[in-house]
Amino acid sequence: MLSKNQIKFVNSLKQKKYREEHNLFIAEGNKIVSELLNSSIVVKQVYATSEFLRKTNIDAAIERFEITENELERISSLITANEVLAVCQMPTCILNIEAFKDKLTLVLDDIKDPGNLGTIIRIADWFGIDSIICSSNTADVYNPKVVQATMGSIARIKTHYLDLAVFFNSSKSLIQNPIYGALLEGENIYTSKLTSIGFIIIGNESKGISENIVPFITDKLYIPSFSNNKSGKSEVESLNAAIATSIICSEFRRR
Amino acid sequence: MLSKNQIKFVNSLKQKKYREEHNLFIAEGNKIVSELLNSSIVVKQVYATSEFLRKTNIDAAIERFEITENELERISSLITANEVLAVCQMPTCILNIEAFKDKLTLVLDDIKDPGNLGTIIRIADWFGIDSIICSSNTADVYNPKVVQATMGSIARIKTHYLDLAVFFNSSKSLIQNPIYGALLEGENIYTSKLTSIGFIIIGNESKGISENIVPFITDKLYIPSFSNNKSGKSEVESLNAAIATSIICSEFRRR
Numbered sequence: 001m002l003s004k005n006q007i008k009f010v011n012s013l014k015q016k017k018y019r020e021e022h023n024l025f026i027a028e029g030n031k032i033v034s035e036l037l038n039s040s041i042v043v044k045q046v047y048a049t050s051e052f053l054r055k056t057n058i059d060a061a062i063e064r065f066e067i068t069e070n071e072l073e074r075i076s077s078l079i080t081a082n083e084v085l086a087v088c089q090m091p092t093c094i095l096n097i098e099a100f101k102d103k104l105t106l107v108l109d110d111i112k113d114p115g116n117l118g119t120i121i122r123i124a125d126w127f128g129i130d131s132i133i134c135s136s137n138t139a140d141v142y143n144p145k146v147v148q149a150t151m152g153s154i155a156r157i158k159t160h161y162l163d164l165a166v167f168f169n170s171s172k173s174l175i176q177n178p179i180y181g182a183l184l185e186g187e188n189i190y191t192s193k194l195t196s197i198g199f200i201i202i203g204n205e206s207k208g209i210s211e212n213i214v215p216f217i218t219d220k221l222y223i224p225s226f227s228n229n230k231s232g233k234s235e236v237e238s239l240n241a242a243i244a245t246s247i248i249c250s251e252f253r254r255r
Numbered sequence: 256m257l258s259k260n261q262i263k264f265v266n267s268l269k270q271k272k273y274r275e276e277h278n279l280f281i282a283e284g285n286k287i288v289s290e291l292l293n294s295s296i297v298v299k300q301v302y303a304t305s306e307f308l309r310k311t312n313i314d315a316a317i318e319r320f321e322i323t324e325n326e327l328e329r330i331s332s333l334i335t336a337n338e339v340l341a342v343c344q345m346p347t348c349i350l351n352i353e354a355f356k357d358k359l360t361l362v363l364d365d366i367k368d369p370g371n372l373g374t375i376i377r378i379a380d381w382f383g384i385d386s387i388i389c390s391s392n393t394a395d396v397y398n399p400k401v402v403q404a405t406m407g408s409i410a411r412i413k414t415h416y417l418d419l420a421v422f423f424n425s426s427k428s429l430i431q432n433p434i435y436g437a438l439l440e441g442e443n444i445y446t447s448k449l450t451s452i453g454f455i456i457i458g459n460e461s462k463g464i465s466e467n468i469v470p471f472i473t474d475k476l477y478i479p480s481f482s483n484n485k486s487g488k489s490e491v492e493s494l495n496a497a498i499a500t501s502i503i504c505s506e507f508r509r510r
Contacts, residue, residue: 128481190509227384243501251370253481254445
């Protein structure tokens with residue numbers, strides 16, 4: 001049985017201010033929760049159907065509540081609730097700029113769409129990129145829509161929210177990583193020399209990379225279009241931010 | 256002023272059976288409708304705010320209705336209605352198998368998510384792929400969510416819905432294009448020889464390529480993961496169908 005207070009508590013975590021107050025977030029569905037239970041993420045509570053509880057091994061330290069599918073619907077953010085909802089602790093990611101020295105890191109400059117952010121986290125996981133720097137205005141990684149779109153990759157990718165200009169100023173003096181940016185002008189990514197370390201900046205869905213961030217870019221890149229009906233209408237023939245990220249990561253990794 | 260009948264008519268086009276009955280579909284928003292008005296798509300009606308009508312040149316053959324933002328909300332499929340909704344005629348795409356002989360064509364095997372389908376159409380447009388073959392169970396390209404996700408690319412990409420097995424049987428005897436399929440096993444796409452003609456099959460979001468379609472594949476490809484934490488959990492470390500499509504198209508085109 002779900003109490004009114006439990007329903008209120010879980011639903012409050014759909015809002016950023018309560019997630020931050022409690023330092024907790026929610027994840028849903030058989031696949032993602034199973035993944036989180038086997039990850040370094042600390043799961044605090046599991047609300048699940050008897051079927052899920054029967055087939056899943058849950059650590060004794062985790063509070064578990066057997067609920068019906070109807071009760072699950074009352075706390076779910078999904079269109080169709082799926083067996084289980086977990087309340088998890090937000091991991092603490094300590095920022096150590098020197099840790100970025102020898103690797104490839106994505107930097108998101110105001111990615112606003114939760115689906116795009118979740119997909120980008122999944123792409124990072126696929127391409128072995130373990131950290132993402134997000135501008136303060138990027139969507140919240142613990143928004144339930146983002147968590148769902150990561151398909152569990154959220155358990156493996158570290159995210160840091162900060163002011164990008166401040167970050168690049170500090171990183172410039174500490175480490176000298178190349179800073180790549182995808183822009184409308186620059187070098188064709190398919191023929192550019194790309195390294196296996198550095199920062200790759202992905203700009204906002206409609207505005208691209210912020211004006212005050214562009215000067216930090218050391219290597220400007222662009223993804224050429226192969227469309228035959230190009231007639232200068234570049235505003236229409238653009239790529240979604242997550243799609244651009246996947247093409248860029250693919251190019252960096254395949255070499 | 257919007258009449259009750261107009262509201263009923265436009266809203267009916269959100270359902271496939273009425274779209275097919277009238278051979279019409281709806282598109283929304285300043286950017287996409289402006290694009291469609293300048294395309295080969297036949298626009299029949301425009302429902303727009305005075306602001307949109309003032310700045311846009313609309314052919315006299317198109318019925319136009321000046322409406323308020325509140326009225327637009329009543330017929331819109333968007334969370335936030337955006338200046339204009341257009342009722343457009345579905346173009347007739349005549350299937351000519353020999354037309355596929357010299358080009359690259361995407362084949363979608365049961366892509367179910369409208370957002371994925373729209374994004375794939377946008378990717379095809381970017382990479383100069385002008386036709387897409389869809390299995391009968393693929394989401395409807397004229398679903399409003401698909402139309403929106405194409406960001407206008409729907410005006411340039413021809414789509415054909417048919418039984419894929421029947422199609423590949425006919426195409427095998429008429430043209431001998433290679434048939435590429437993205438699978439979990441096969442040749443590493445980054446080191447494979449890829450041609451500039453052929454069919455590329457993209458499988459369903461959770462089930463991949465259908466069992467009865469796999470035997471038609473002449474060239475099996477896979478996208479390798481660069482994740483460090485690979486532990487055989489391949490069900491989680493998968494790529495979204497649209498993301499996989501973008502990486503595959505990028506590989507075919509960059510060569």
